[in-house]
Amino acid sequence: MTNTLEFKSSFINNSEKKTALDTEGRDLLARPRFSLRLHLLLVFILFSFLSMAIIIGSVIAISSIDKKMHFVQTSERYLFEIAQARRWEKNYFLYDTNLEDAVQSAGNAKTFLSQNLKKFITVLSAEETAGMIEHLEKYRSLLQDLQDLTVLKKNGIENTEKKNKIETSLRKHGAEMVKVAAALVYKEQNSMNAMLHLIQRIPIYCFAVVLLLTIFLARFLVKRLIRPLNLLIESTQRIAKGDFSPVPPICKYRGEFTAVEVAINQMCRELKSREVAMVESHKLRAIGTLTAGVAHELNNPLNNIMLTAHAMLEDHNNLSEDGLLEMINDLINEADKSRSIIRNLLDFSRESESVSEPLDLGALVGETIKLTLNQAKVSGVKIETQIQPDLPRIRGDKQQLKQVFLNLILNALDAVEKEGNIKINVKKADSPKFLAVQVEDNGCGIPSHILPNIFDPFFTTKGPGKGTGLGLSVSHGIITMHRGQISIETEEGKYTRFTVTLPFRTVPAVLNKT
Amino acid sequence: MKEKLDILLLDDEAIVGNRLKPALKKVGCDVELFEDPKKALNRIREKKFDIVITDIMMPSVNGIQILEEVRKKSDITKVIIITGYATVALAREAMDKGAFDMIAKPFTPDNLRSVIAKAADSLGYKKIIAKA
Amino acid sequence: MSIITITAGSYSKGEQIAKSVAKRMEYDFADSEIILSLVSREFGVPESKLVKAIKDIPLTVGLFSQAKQQHIIYIDTVLTEHILKNNIVYYGAIGFPFIQEISHVLKVQIIANLEDRIKNKAKLDGESQQKARKTVIKEDNQQKKWAAAVYDIDLTDPNLYDLVINIGHIQDDDVEGALETIINTVKHKKFQPLTYSLRCMKNVAMSCRVRATLADIDSKMQVKSDEGTVYIYTKAVKKKAQDKVLEMKQKVMRLEGVKHVEVYVDNDLFSTVAHGQ
Known part of the structure; x- marks a missing residue:
């Protein structure tokens, strides 16, 4: 029955885990989605638009040049007709011929102008066009008048005065007309040249713009791609060092990396939950080491009990009352001694919730040393202890801190040869508001090439089956949790000194709580 | 030939001596008790005992050192090691350095007596074997 | 020797x-x-x-x-x-x-x-x-x-x-x-038997003998013994643990040189699950 219950509870745990995943995952997933694929799509669209715009722009420019060319041709034709009309006009005045031709040319110009009026209006203002038409009309009507005069002249009526008058006015309007048309052609040619010039430049401008844009977008994309990768690498390194806090959202948006972040966070959570197991398993190893020592230590009181009991068995008839009493007292004392040996071990091995309480660091270190004295005795190592009196109290978890110091001492024991020396110091640290515990051994030291790794989980220099490689990593975790620091100084073949610093409380407990 | 075996018993815990002394007296041994290994060392330098019984793990002086000191003083003295920290390595070290025997704690007075009887036998004290 | x-x-x-x-x-x-x-x-x-x-x-x-x-x-x-x-x-x-x-x-x-x-x-x-x-x-x-x-x-x-x-x-x-x-x-003297090492050897032989005696009940258990006191570490389905311990104790006590038997039973989760109990 109990077993099914256990299964149920583990099932519940699983579902709890799932909801935990959901809440944490939601933070990551809550961000608006902006995936790399979308990035690429947007960039692609932008470039397509850009090239389309360039194409449309050039088509427009080329067609407008084409139009202008037509217009220039038209204007030139118009100019030509007018110039023709004026030539005939000149001939008329010089040789009295070609007036018909002049009228014809002016008429041509007129029809041509009215045919292409729209074109002219688009280039010139309405007033200018009107002016142009006016001049042309005037010119034509003057030519008409002149024709009338010629008809009269043929009939014998000579009106020189009028002819002269018409001639002046005709020259004036003709000149004006030519001037306007020439200006028009000149203007159009100029504008066409400008446009051609522009069209020549446009590819260069476009190239520059596209180049800049490409550089900008490439940088942007790389940033979007490389930065998350770097952050992820950083995260994994951090995790490798044993910090299992979740990965913060890398950027404002959700993307392909979100899945990785979510996965890493899930891994962190798993690792964190395993870490508890790891701490426990490491504790078990420490217990294993200790048990060997304790088993031996227990042999002494057990032996005393055995000998006393046998003595009583053998001599119970001729023992005095005092003698008997002494033996019974011995039995009780030795049993007590055994109990306290076992209790020390049990205290350490008891699974307990993490409790933060005010602690006397010196006493705590002292108790821990007691646990290891046997081990030290067996390996013939001397432990010197110096505890500064009246140190302020620290706040922390007794069991966990004991485990850290136990670890350091056991490591030191492993490191020293027979008849080595371990010095343990508890004192105020150099930095204010901190206490320091130093565990120094004169053992083999730590080679510098493995120094950066010693706090990594599963890193061990001991043979297979001897160390879990978790000791220092677990210790590091515990000390970090207590807002302390653990540091190491070592010289190969000479010494190793671990220093643990822990903050002490400067404010009384009651105030601290509020 | 002497009637009694001269035994030096060294253990840093008084109870061991207090209980073993009467137990050994019964089988015809003269037992000198020591709790301080240094004093025991001095005594060993003074006198040739038949048998020295010593603990191994003691503050300041190690049982192996006692063994070595006994070996320096006398060839015939039998050294019996009693220890709560018995290991193969210790057993071999003790034997290598000339111990007669080793028993692991906890043991009964009979265990020790039979070992003493063996030692007495090899020393030529037939009488004690009969009694034990 | x-x-x-x-x-x-x-x-x-x-x-x-x-x-x-x-x-x-x-x-x-x-x-x-x-x-x-x-x-x-x-x-x-x-x-x-x-x-x-x-x-x-x-x-x-x-x-x-x-x-x-x-x-x-x-x-x-x-x-x-x-x-x-x-x-x-x-x-x-x-x-x-x-x-x-x-x-x-x-x-x-x-x-x-x-x-x-x-x-x-x-x-x-x-x-x-x-x-x-x-x-x-x-x-x-x-x-x-x-x-x-x-x-x-x-x-x-x-x-x-x-x-x-x-x-x-x-x-x-x-x-x-x-x-x-x-x-x-x-x-070499190192390899001569000691009271201590003879006892160790005897203990080992005794542990093996106990395992052989109980091999038909449980072939995976661990046994330690010291001077006639036998410690047995075994696994059993909870319901059957009592019977198993009793049977083991009876069998072992019949062996020559055994003074005391202690059996430690771990709950055998695997068989419990396998048999749906």
Whole structure:
């Protein structure tokens, strides 16, 4: 029955885990989605638009040049007709011929102008066009008048005065007309040249713009791609060092990396939950080491009990009352001694919730040393202890801190040869508001090439089956949790000194709580 | 030939001596008790005992050192090691350095007596074997 | 008054050396063949089955059939009791972990040049070099794997031995030299029995005997014993634990030299789940 219950509870745990995943995952997933694929799509669209715009722009420019060319041709034709009309006009005045031709040319110009009026209006203002038409009309009507005069002249009526008058006015309007048309052609040619010039430049401008844009977008994309990768690498390194806090959202948006972040966070959570197991398993190893020592230590009181009991068995008839009493007292004392040996071990091995309480660091270190004295005795190592009196109290978890110091001492024991020396110091640290515990051994030291790794989980220099490689990593975790620091100084073949610093409380407990 | 075996018993815990002394007296041994290994060392330098019984793990002086000191003083003295920290390595070290025997704690007075009887036998004290 | 165990690869004259040591020291000689015939006589198991138990390689001993596990326990028991008599040379690797912690056991490993062993075999059995090579290498692997699976030890680890002798080309004077070395070493005071080490050996033999007695009930339990007090660590389905403990205690108490039995039962989760209880 109990077993099914256990299964149920583990099932519940699983579902709890799932909801935990959901809440944490939601933070990551809550961000608006902006995936790399979308990035690429947007960039692609932008470039397509850009090239389309360039194409449309050039088509427009080329067609407008084409139009202008037509217009220039038209204007030139118009100019030509007018110039023709004026030539005939000149001939008329010089040789009295070609007036018909002049009228014809002016008429041509007129029809041509009215045919292409729209074109002219688009280039010139309405007033200018009107002016142009006016001049042309005037010119034509003057030519008409002149024709009338010629008809009269043929009939014998000579009106020189009028002819002269018409001639002046005709020259004036003709000149004006030519001037306007020439200006028009000149203007159009100029504008066409400008446009051609522009069209020549446009590819260069476009190239520059596209180049800049490409550089900008490439940088942007790389940033979007490389930065998350770097952050992820950083995260994994951090995790490798044993910090299992979740990965913060890398950027404002959700993307392909979100899945990785979510996965890493899930891994962190798993690792964190395993870490508890790891701490426990490491504790078990420490217990294993200790048990060997304790088993031996227990042999002494057990032996005393055995000998006393046998003595009583053998001599119970001729023992005095005092003698008997002494033996019974011995039995009780030795049993007590055994109990306290076992209790020390049990205290350490008891699974307990993490409790933060005010602690006397010196006493705590002292108790821990007691646990290891046997081990030290067996390996013939001397432990010197110096505890500064009246140190302020620290706040922390007794069991966990004991485990850290136990670890350091056991490591030191492993490191020293027979008849080595371990010095343990508890004192105020150099930095204010901190206490320091130093565990120094004169053992083999730590080679510098493995120094950066010693706090990594599963890193061990001991043979297979001897160390879990978790000791220092677990210790590091515990000390970090207590807002302390653990540091190491070592010289190969000479010494190793671990220093643990822990903050002490400067404010009384009651105030601290509020 | 002497009637009694001269035994030096060294253990840093008084109870061991207090209980073993009467137990050994019964089988015809003269037992000198020591709790301080240094004093025991001095005594060993003074006198040739038949048998020295010593603990191994003691503050300041190690049982192996006692063994070595006994070996320096006398060839015939039998050294019996009693220890709560018995290991193969210790057993071999003790034997290598000339111990007669080793028993692991906890043991009964009979265990020790039979070992003493063996030692007495090899020393030529037939009488004690009969009694034990 | 000592025990000598000699392990060696096949065709390195290990057996010959072991026998010569026994003869010169006037010690008894035992090898797996002798032990197996004793087992067969005592427990009524055909020798062919016992040979299978020491030749087949499981992934771990837990994957052995119940019968094979029992056979190994029987072999361990007979071996430990057999060498308890002292003054014995034992040639073989079976039961190795049980003598590991005994100070008066001299553990010798003999190693020899592989090529010479192959030549040796080819000559002795009239085989081709190639065939001999195959067999020798196969047997080496088999022995190593078997010890790893059954006892979780690496037989090639020199730390397991007190003495590792390389007899090189297995010439007659190499063999003679090895012989001398072993005899000189075993005479050393280090390897003389002590009250302490004799007791350890007795405890080991007792533990094996208890396991053999209970092998038909549970072939996976662990047993420790000290001076007639027996500690049994076993697993049982909760409901049946009481009966199991009682049965075990009754059986063990009947053994000679047992004064007290303690049984520690762990809940056997696996069978509980498997049987749906």
